[in-house]
Amino acid sequence: MKSRIDDTSADIKRQVIENFKSSPMFAIQLYEFTDVASISQLMVFARYVHIDAIEEEFLFCSPLTETTTAADVMNLVFNFFSKEHLDCGKLIGVCTDGAPAMLGCRAGFAQLVKENNSLVVSTYCFIQRQALAAKTLLKGLQGDPFSVIKVANFIKGSALQTRLFHKLCKDMDAVHSSL
Template sequence: MSKRKYNPEYIKYGFISIKHQGEDLPQCVVCMKTLSNGAMKPSLLKRHLESNHPEKNDRNQSYFERLGENVKKRRLDQTGQNYQKMTGIVKASYEVSLLVAQNVKAHTIAETLILPAAKVLVRHLIGEKDVAKLESVSLSNDTVKRRINEMATDIADQVTAGIRASKYGFAIQVDESTDITSCCQLLVYARYTQDNKVKTELLMSEELSATTKGRDVFNILERYFTENELDWGNLVGCTTDGAPSMLGRKSGFQAYVKAVAPKATLVHCYIHRFALCARVLPTELLECLNRNIKLVNFVKASALNTIICKALRRSRFKSQMSSLPHGGALAFKRKYDKTSL
């Protein structure tokens, strides 16, 4: 059975349209009663007006249009103007919170800088009367923090849902290292297919509070898999570094992974392989590499060395520029800008 569509001319009978489960329903602007989709006929709508509101029968169309606008403002569903206004306010709050997180700024910057700056721009470019609209956007410290946490949780749910839906399985890359604050961080990246595309996303990041043995790393990852309903049987690959806690035959992380995912291919990270290859370089290349490393370390060891080196580069640049014609000088400058210390 085909669904009837609302015609804007039905307003002269005192009816506007309301969405319900994907179909248009006529709503009376006088008594607020909602009829079925089958009643979306001029004859039935006119009968309702004459039978239930005979005193309104002689009213013109503009009268019903004013009533219809008031009804739309009071609606609580997605067609209501108040709902649409609140949706825009909440969306603006989320997008500003996202900018704060992307630029790694303090949460208070939204309320102390972004909102006042937005008011200044609106006041001078749009008008003073529109500045008041920004007052309804919540950008407090707690609100921004809550928005960022909610977005992070949503992204994590999307990643785990994509991994579960991947028809070719997924692979992980695991690494744990201790930062300058003596905090041991465990990072796990996942690679999977979604919509016929290969995606690489951060799966989890967690602190290792005690030891960093292979069993400790595996227990954290196994708990995460259980909480997010990820199947070890769908794991097709696992990449780690060359630490004994990762590659140990009996108690290494890869040994525990092989026990629960026998079909997974265990790989040693190629970046670490490059580092191992550098240890067996020919004598000539190794001496050249060590000399460059010492030079860079000496320059970067102190701020004074860095400043002096930059000054030498600038003076050398100016002397070379002065000896070139105008066109050659521009070409040399472009090449110089692309170089790094």
Template structure:
């Protein structure tokens, strides 16, 4: 028995490896679906035993007893998967050489500040973006506290500050302060890093200071597009047996959506409507204003009738 345990090519070792792999795969799915860890032992494993027993027999179902899906086991498997993914990302960053990071502070449901960091680098001749870490900010959200967390992570994982080529933040005073801001502290350690203000935050700031004429136009466009998109939204998932008897729910919804666009006067269907809804193209909305107006008025009259 001892020899069989030590023999990597033996049937016992192969069976044990399959059991452990199954435990990892089920734990991964539990984590993806954000289900409680107890669901593995309380629901998944009993259901699996029942299915195997009915289909393949009781003897084969007994083999599933070797799969460990207890609360502690699932928690341990998820932690091991997380550590392995982080190690893979760290190794890819080191092989890539140059990398950039983006940081932001968020508050969770328990009102605890969390520091989120994302990294971007080149891997296999392609630009790759990954989640780097999430660390709690126990004291405050000042620039020095954020810098301390990032420094501790760099030192623990052996990352070189000299390879940091870019740093993106939300533009808060704690991040961009000229004296003790986070970006200033990063530049002291990584002189080649280029600081960037997040484009989404910049767009949000710019939209708050639009002239009244542009703001009114933007609001009108948003209301019109939203009306078109949500018009008869509850009917989009109904089965269209006449034109698509064999279609699944997704394709039926697409077909009904295209019909709705045609009813609103957008004869070219989804492609024309898509170009109408693309950002930074108000002239397209202006070109389709007459069609949209006729279609909306017709749909309102039909709905009231």
């Protein structure tokens, strides 16, 4: 079974890379996060033209093993490009999550990419803006949504609380039993 999964995964990756290579241009979106093991990870998604449509695919995920500077991110991305023989000259856009290492105006990833290709357009992920806006709402506007978020975080914060919530829902004959 493992062999089949590995073969399927390799085939999907090969197809995505082939389509990506045949595109006249592409853009990437980067998201840096820390996983449950406190290891920084970098996820890269790509948008490219395939036949007559714009495709969006997951490109790769890789750990940032030491530091999370813009140079580290740049090395990971461009090492992947060189390993897969992808043409960096086709890069026209970069979307980042807004972390200083990504967006910094002097030494951020977006700026480093622009130094290599001044035509690249950099943007800031819209979802991150919504999250930041929600954190700065006036106290009077926060109300119920934040109570719901606190309860959900409490329940999902530990395996025991999740199991107890599941049991409570079953005991109450609820239609749903998990968050």
